[in-house]
Each structure stands twice: as C-alpha cells, then as structure tokens.
Amino acid sequence: MPTLTPSFADFLPEWVARQRWYTAKGRTPQLQRVGGLRYQDPEGEVGVETWLVQDDGGPAPVVYQIPLTYRGAPEPELAHALVAQAEHSELGPRWIYDGCHDPVYARLLLSTILGGETVESDGGAQYGRAAGHRAGGDGAMTAHTAGEQVRVLRGEQSNTSIIFEGEDGPPVICKVFRVLADGRNPDVVVQEALAAAGSTRVPAPLGDLYGEWPGAGDQRRHGHLAFAQEFLPGVEDAWRVAVRAAADGADLTERATHLGSAVASVHRDLAAAFPTHEATAPVRSQLRATWRHRATAALLEVPGLEEHRETIAAVYARTENTTWPGLQRIHGDLHLGQVIEAPGRGWLLLDFEGEPLRPLGERTAPDLALRDVAGILRSLDYAAGAALREHGAEVADDWVARARGAFLDGYAREAGRDPREDAELLAALELDKALYEAVYEVRNRPEWLSIPVSGVRRLLGVTAP
Ligand SMILES: Nc1ncnc2c1ncn2[C@@H]1O[C@H](COP(=O)(O)OP(=O)(O)O)[C@@H](O)[C@H]1O
Numbered sequence: 001m002p003t004l005t006p007s008f009a010d011f012l013p014e015w016v017a018r019q020r021w022y023t024a025k026g027r028t029p030q031l032q033r034v035g036g037l038r039y040q041d042p043e044g045e046v047g048v049e050t051w052l053v054q055d056d057g058g059p060a061p062v063v064y065q066i067p068l069t070y071r072g073a074p075e076p077e078l079a080h081a082l083v084a085q086a087e088h089s090e091l092g093p094r095w096i097y098d099g100c101h102d103p104v105y106a107r108l109l110l111s112t113i114l115g116g117e118t119v120e121s122d123g124g125a126q127y128g129r130a131a132g133h134r135a136g137g138d139g140a141m142t143a144h145t146a147g148e149q150v151r152v153l154r155g156e157q158s159n160t161s162i163i164f165e166g167e168d169g170p171p172v173i174c175k176v177f178r179v180l181a182d183g184r185n186p187d188v189v190v191q192e193a194l195a196a197a198g199s200t201r202v203p204a205p206l207g208d209l210y211g212e213w214p215g216a217g218d219q220r221r222h223g224h225l226a227f228a229q230e231f232l233p234g235v236e237d238a239w240r241v242a243v244r245a246a247a248d249g250a251d252l253t254e255r256a257t258h259l260g261s262a263v264a265s266v267h268r269d270l271a272a273a274f275p276t277h278e279a280t281a282p283v284r285s286q287l288r289a290t291w292r293h294r295a296t297a298a299l300l301e302v303p304g305l306e307e308h309r310e311t312i313a314a315v316y317a318r319t320e321n322t323t324w325p326g327l328q329r330i331h332g333d334l335h336l337g338q339v340i341e342a343p344g345r346g347w348l349l350l351d352f353e354g355e356p357l358r359p360l361g362e363r364t365a366p367d368l369a370l371r372d373v374a375g376i377l378r379s380l381d382y383a384a385g386a387a388l389r390e391h392g393a394e395v396a397d398d399w400v401a402r403a404r405g406a407f408l409d410g411y412a413r414e415a416g417r418d419p420r421e422d423a424e425l426l427a428a429l430e431l432d433k434a435l436y437e438a439v440y441e442v443r444n445r446p447e448w449l450s451i452p453v454s455g456v457r458r459l460l461g462v463t464a465p
C-alpha cells in the first residue's frame with residue numbers, strides 16, 4: 001500500500017480550516033473521507049481526484065467537496081492554490097493543489113458535465129460516482145473543454161466558481177458546490193425551471209454534475225456536485241453598484257425600481273413553476289415558530305442582543321392578526337450580491353441555493369415571497385454600512401429610504417400588490433434576516449457584525465448604546 005508523507009490527515013484539516021467555504025470557522029476540522037471520484041487526465045500527467053470528506057468538528061456534521069490535483073513538479077501559476085507538498089512512497093515528490101484552480105481539473109469537470117460522462121472512485125467502501133447532465137443543448141458549448149482560459153472567480157462566495165473563456169464559444173461559469181447536501185441542489189433545480197419557463201431573469205443553465213456517495217451505515221447520499229451556466233463577462237453585481245452609489249450619494253432609484261420589477265417577475269414565474277400553498281393557521285404558527293427558534297439561537301450566538309428578546313418576540317407576534325399572502329417557492333437568500341446587471345438584459349438573479357446556514361428541507365420549502373423582498377431591503381441598508389466601512393462615507397438615512405422605496409415601487413407595479421400593505425410581515429422578515437446576518441457575520445466576517453446588529457436595533461426602534 002503506497003503511503004504519502006505527510007499524510008492527508010496531517011495537512012488537510014489545517015488547509016480546510018483556512019478556506020472561505022469552511023462553515024465552522026474557528027474550530028478544528030475533524031475530517032474523515034467518506035467517498036471520492038477519480039478523473040482521468042487525457043495527458044496522463046496530473047492525478048485528479050475529488051475527495052468527499054465529512055467534518056465532525058463543527059456543530060453538526062458537514063460533507064465537503066474537495067477536488068485535488070497531484071503533480072510531479074511544482075506549477076508556479078498554482079502557487080497560491082498549493083494544499084501541500086508531500087512524498088509519495090512510489091511516485092516520489094508530489095505537489096498537491098486545490099483542483100478548482102488547476103485547469104486540468106477544471107476542463108475535466110466541464111467536459112464531464114457537457115459530455116454527459118460518468119466518473120467514479122476506485123471502489124470499495126468509499127465508492128463514489130457522478131454523472132454529467134447537459135441542460136437544453138447548445139452544440140457550441142463543448143468547445144470550452146480544451147485550450148481555453150480558465151480562472152477562479154475571486155470574492156466573497158460560499159462555493160468556488162470556475163470561469164472558462166475563449167474564442168471558440170460563449171463563456172461558461174461552473175460552480176463547484178463545497179458543502180454537499182443530500183438531495184437536488186435548489187440552485188440547479190430553480191434556475192433550470194425558470195429557464196424552462198422562459199424567464200429572462202437568470203443566466204442560461206448549461207448542465208450539472210450529480211453524484212452519489214456513502215452515508216451513515218448502508219445508506220447512500222445523492223446530490224449535485226457542480227452546476228454550469230452561461231457566464232456574463234464584465235458585468236457588475238448590484239452590490240458593487242449600490243455601495244458605490246451610497247458612497248457617492250448618487251441616485252439609485254431608477255435601478256432600484258427595475259430591480260423591484262425583476263424580483264416580482266421571478267416570483268411570478270416561480271409561483272407558476274412550483275407548488276404554492278395557502279398560509280393556513282397551522283402553517284402561519286409553524287413559520288412564526290421557526291423565526292422565534294432562529295432568534296433564540298441568534299441571541300445565544302451574537303453578543304449584545306440578549307436584552308432585545310422580548311421586543312423581537314413582539315415584532316413576530318404582530319403578524320398573528322394580519323392577513324398573509326400565499327406561500328411559494330422563493331429565492332431564499334436574496335441580496336444585492338446575488339443580482340447582476342447585464343448590458344441589454346437588465347437585472348439577472350443568481351444563486352438560488354437559499355441561506356447556506358439553513359438545512360436543505362427548510363431552504364426549499366414554500367415561503368413568503370416577501371422574504372426575498374426583505375432580503376433586498378436589508379441589503380440596501382448593508383450597502384450604506386459598507387460605504388462607511390470601506391469608503392468612510394456617511395450615507396444619509398434618506399439615501400437608504402429612497403432606494404428602498406423605489407425598489408418597493410418597482411416590485412408593487414409588477415406584482416400588482418404593494419409589499420408595504422403587509423407591513424407587519426415585512427418587518428418580521430427583515431428582522432429575521434438581520435438576525436440571520438448577524439449569525440453569519442459572527443461565524444464568517446466578525447468585522448462586519450456591526451452592520452446587521454445596527455440593523456436589528458433600528459428595526460426594533462432602539463438606538464445603539
Ligand atoms: N452567470 C454569471 N455571470 C456573471 N457573473 C456571475 C455569474 N454567476 C455568478 N457570478 C458572479 O459570481 C458571484 C458569486 O456567485 P454565487 O452564485 O452567488 O456564488 P456562491 O454560491 O459561491 O455565493 C456573483 O455575485 C456574481 O458576481
């Protein structure tokens with residue numbers, strides 16, 4: 001049996017702990033390999049393998065996807081993506097890289113998806129298997145599997161996205177899901193359904209990789225590993241547009257109005273493509289219980305909010321005697337970073353995975369479309385906070401109020417109902433979102449925490465100490 005020195009157990013946990021996608025920040029990963037996939041480099045030079053590892057070091061077990069490439073010589077262009085240098089007992093020195101950054105893995109991944117191919121592990125107890133599926137069918141797209149520019153998208157993301165650009169065909173972005181959930185990934189399911197319904201508000205889906213790996217005991221887990229779609233080069237996301245406008249005090253109202261209409265049109269298409277439900281009394285209490293439960297957990301995790309326990313409960317209680325709209329499939333984690341502005345096409349929505357901190361079942365359940373509306377309202381408030389943090393710009397309350405009002409106007413016009421008519425629900429959902437954000441920031445970006453915490457206080461009508 002060949003050996004590697006240092007071994008994976010020696011170097012992988014420490015590397016995983018440093019990754020943006022590691023969800024249990026601050027803890028020490030306790031990794032066990034649960035499965036894997038072997039890809040074949042056509043040149044026969046680079047070893048390409050995806051590790052599926054379960055981490056038991058966080059609050060709950062999480063399965064991560066970790067594509068790795070093994071090279072016999074260092075690759076200077078991949079220096080930033082080096083996971084470890086190790087000695088293989090038979091092959092000699094090995095340089096092990098984060099596969100997403102290695103064009104050899106990237107091209108194999110895309111060709112597996114677009115070619116509808118299958119990859120599997122070497123077998124045994126950790127047997128894994130995955131199959132590519134092509135969506136729609138655009139013949140030009142296979143041209144991307146060879147000789148193209150390959151790069152990893154930089155920035156704040158929960159997953160790792162690889163971009164393929166070149167002369168032979170339109171650019172592609174392929175998202176490698178880092179946290180694997182059992183079941184079909186909502187990002188894939190929803191965008192494919194919207195595209196099939198003729199929505200122009202999402203980039204065209206091109207295909208996905210769906211896999212299986214061992215679960216507890218004899219169980220098998222199944223889920224999406226990657227998703228390829230049309231890449232719109234040179235576009236800006238609404239977050240950057242809004243932070244800049246906030247910092248400059250520039251008017252955002254026209255764009256915010258268009259964004260409101262775009263979100264409402266996606267909601268209309270989602271209501272037609274997926275089941276809808278009436279918000280019956282038991283459903284309403286169930287949802288309120290979820291908000292309360294999330295608030296309790298947030299107060300335990302976020303310092304300085306405990307004193308607001310009762311005021312928070314009161315905001316939720318105010319939704320008891322109001323009329324609720326129906327429930328439907330929604331985006332689930334809508335914020336300005338999930339929206340891009342494409343020339344000639346207007347605003348497009350991305351990343352329908354839902355809030356990464358929520359269990360999959362909750363993320364795909366029908367919910368109030370107002371939850372997405374609340375997400376954008378919170379995000380406009382965040383943009384003002386970021387303008388201060390990053391540019392030292394004191395943003396007038398009026399700027400935020402006008403942008404939020406314009407977004408709601410655009411939404412109301414397209415939806416035929418003004419979200420402000422459901423003021424109690426909207427307030428409850430904004431609060432729920434701000435509390436979620438506070439937990440997210442505590443775990444991922446503590447230096448951002450003051451933005452959602454101020455948001456919570458503002459929503460509760462209390463001034464900061
Ligand atoms: N199809 C696309 N075209 C252009 N840019 C994209 C596309 N998909 C994603 N992006 C960019 O990548 C960023 C992260 O994408 P997202 O789907 O939110 O990933 P994650 O799940 O990792 O958060 C977006 O904010 C956007 O700037």
Ligand SMILES: O=P(O)(O)O[C@H]1O[C@H](CO)[C@@H](O[C@H]2O[C@H](CO)[C@@H](O)[C@H](O)[C@H]2O)[C@H](O)[C@H]1O
Pocket residue numbers: 156157158159239333335336337338351354355356375378379380382437440
């Ligand atoms: O990784 P995702 O994009 O799915 O979303 C998570 O990370 C987001 C931060 O990257 C976080 O969004 C929060 O910060 C944004 C600015 O960076 C801001 O626009 C959002 O309004 C705010 O919620 C998101 O909540 C989290 O789920």
